[in-house]
Amino acid sequence: MTRQMRFNAFDMNCVGHQSPGLWAHPRDKSWQYKDLEYWTGLAQTLERGVFDGIFIADVLGVYDVYKGSAYHAIQQGAQIPVNDPLQLVPAMAVVTKHLGFGITASISFEHPYPFARRMSTIDHLTKGRVGWNIVTSYLDSGARNLGQSTQVAHNDRYDVADEYVEVLYKLWEGSWEEGAVVRDREARIFAHPEKVHQIGHKGRFFDVPGYHLSEPSPQRSVVIYQAGASSRGKAFAAEHAECVFVAAPSKTILKAYVADIRRRAAAAGRDPRKLFVYTLLTVIVDETDAKAQAKFEDYQSYVNYDGSLVFMSGWTGIDFGQYAPTDLVRKVETNAIISAVEALSEGDPDKKWTVEELAKFGGIGGMGPVVVGSAATVADVLQDWVAETDVDGFNLAYAVTPETFEDVVQHLVPELQKRGAYPRAYVPGTLREKLFGDGPYLPATHPAARYRDLGRQHRTAEAAE
Template identity: 75%
Template structure:
């Protein structure tokens, strides 16, 4: 097989990200999450390993579904405390030249007008290496603490997200024309006002009449990541996302997902091969299989049963604390991440999960599969996953940081390069150019590209309003 395998590092600006309890491991540095020196060390490691980027997760809220309390989440530092992800970009940009930054931010808790400026600023500071992981949020605690009555229903959150993206596109793609910024000292014209436009957006959820605050950044719209895996989420991803993140526990689930999301992208008029899918994966490496197995057992000795079920309960919306450890995971209607419930309960007919198996599974690596072995063994397995599922790459979570990432860079990457299935250098340009080639901006078949001509959009909106008025009369 000669198809290239892609890696992102999956991290979060917190302590206990995907492996609850392993913060107590003596070699783990995640407790230094609040120190920029930790992050710059990680960024240098990843760039040396030619990772596409560092994918920084985030949540607004805390996990309080398990046993109806946040006690175990707080005790085990299960994604609390947690800091803002986008503020890392400027510092990491200064110590790297190529690494991309996939920053998670929700469409549910911040108005798109100030957020568009934050995106543009980070894309400027990184010289075009920014990606935005679009999430719709799933924690009721986040909704309660941002002044809303509760978290909207799952499909309603995506309806809000669709309009949110429309506003973002209008601001980033259409408000400032190419050539608007002239920096003409002789004529004392920094920006030509005739080339800067009000977006005049009036929708169901947002009213944004005016101008975007920032001049166009190198990519205008950052590379768009999305983790939608439910039916509604897949529709959203196939329309908007350029990179899709999925946490499929088995090959069967992943293969079905990849085929389906590519089919939906093609139906939306997009090139399905220009939509990269990354699966969550954790790899435990040693010089030999035996050394890797010993390291895995060492890691597992630090895993937290309660911390694992804190995550599983929060992600699914099901309080696993109310069930006996030997009970099977069953399908349930929830308002959290619907796809996880589906995948665990019925995604693979050959695998049924008990609660205690679920806790053990999530103790190291969260929802993603864990691969343990020598570089040769792990490389064989990753290549099999790519061949069997058509996935493009992997979001690699750490067990112990930065040790897990160092092991990948020092042991696994050279093995994959020897096989000709991993890049040996970065492509030039912005993050979008490094990933896909072509231009720095959204491709012409992406729905965001249509918002570059705001005048045409305003004419269509006026004609629609006029037609609706005539029908009403």
């Protein structure tokens, strides 16, 4: 039986996202990121293509590692300006019925108590089609603007993340029992107070004593996404994540990553097949190989060298502006995205990167490969990646938007569907149900489940007093 792959669209509430310089392309509409019509139109396109969802990245800071300033980031619109991702979702949800929405929000820059309400609210408004991409942030500029002298050390950020999600699980899963809300008009009882509980959390990083302010949303805990690929990040993902995003420049790196994350999930007592891994990829597809290649070469002519290295410097914490274009990329200990440094410097022993090659590689779609060709050619490549690496799907970045996504829906999706390698329709239910085919809530094997009996714990404690 042919294995089906899955797609997410990778976008950001900004100009250009991860294709620096392509904002200048005459067909690119990323400059319309400020208009709801861009987002609603894109959402409808993706739903026609049976995409799992749109994954909206975010940063709270500016890329200022390259040459020690934000000059080139600002000049090239390299994720500045950037607007809030969450506010896009209600508009896209209104014009779609099935598309999921993965929202990036950092545990480093927002307290878990108000964040829990924000996510419950959006889960209600979308009827359960929301996920949260957990990030710990990596830009010192973001930390400074929130009163921190510098970013917390990489591994320490995950210690904060462990407690952050514990607070959220208590609020989402345990504060309101099943059946607490009855809306009984005759008895004049909206909710049973004895079934609504303060969580009483007192920890190393957070003190959250009170009630969750929202009644349980369709999924209670929204779908958990995570993009960390360092050793510490993988440990966190194996325990908590349902969907994991990775940016692997080669099949060698990706295969090792997928095997490792599934092994870790199994060791944590979870079903490793119920943890989906999506790898970053950009697809340039057209009616023929020749047309796709011509389109790719056209796109490449707009890539900006400095803009590409703005991103690479920000992601790795290495100022590539201090090196000559012919210098080789080597591992340097930084406090940014550790996995990015490891992947480029040592992940594939057969590949040595010069700074110039790195800039060219990252010029379209960021840290993921670019696949160019007709629908049949691209489908062959993607099926090969799935077969060789055991990856579940692809997080598709764009070169030119919405053209890149429209081309995938028009050309690639029908080819994959014809091969039985891609779904033809959505299944009913919440985002979690569409993805995994089970119920709307996190399974009993997930660590969130241990907080569902807060009511019993409180009653037991009261009885003992």
